[in-house]
Amino acid sequence: MIPLRDDQPTFSTPFVNYFLIVLNVLVFVWELSLGHRALNAFMMQFGVVPHHALAVLTGHSYDPIGTAVVPLFSSLFLHASFLHVGGNMLFLWIFGDNVEDYLGHFTYLVFYLVSGLAAGVTHILLNQASRVPSIGASGAIAGVLGAYFILYPKARVLVWFPPIFFFHVPAWLMLGYWFVINFVSGTATAIAETSQTRGGIAFWAHVGGFVTGVILINVLRERPHRYRYGTW
Secondary structure (H helix, E strand, O other): OEEEEEOOOOOOOOHHHHHHHHHHHHHHHHHHOOOHHHHHHHHHHHOEOHHHHHHHHOOOOOOOOHHHHHHHHHHHHOOOOHHHHHHHHHHHHHHHHHHHHHHOHHHHHHHHHHHHHHHHHHHHHHOOOOOOOEOOOHHHHHHHHHHHHHHOOOOEEEEEEOOOEEEEEEHHHHHHHHHHHHHHHHHHHHHHOOOOOOOOOOHHHHHHHHHHHHHHHHHOOOOOOOOOOOOO
């Protein structure tokens, strides 16, 4: 179920959402310029590696605290493939503008980063022995999806069921389905694999980000003068 567009209007220009999309794409283009060995080393340094992060935070490693904290944010702007970055940016493009419109520019940026941070922490806690670096904006974007799920459950989303089917579905159904799939997949992965070898999609980061988005959007206030077009 791939979203293509929604029908929820906005009343301001989503400058921060545009910036995040452009930044992610530029970083990915830069990644393509690196050799295989350099790219792997870069991902190990700036991706979230649960085993290393816990070793640093619990005092079992002499590495600086920054080597555990910085990746929680830097990993949000790294991607492994064209499909990875393209899929993430598609979701951010469709759903992020409405959440930014509701919160305002600065608050939305903070919301995005906090959701990503929570996603990374969730991934670390539920994959403590993993030595595989986790990268991607999907944890932060999951927070955006959680907020959209609460704010605009009745918005209509055009989705594509490959190879040829197109349907309009309510946002609560599309995003609820997305959350359930990630929760079930995370549970199944935890049962099927050991934490030593677990890699691939960070399903629990998605779950943690989504839940964080739901919580935050119920705490944060709507920006003032929201319906006055062009207002910051």
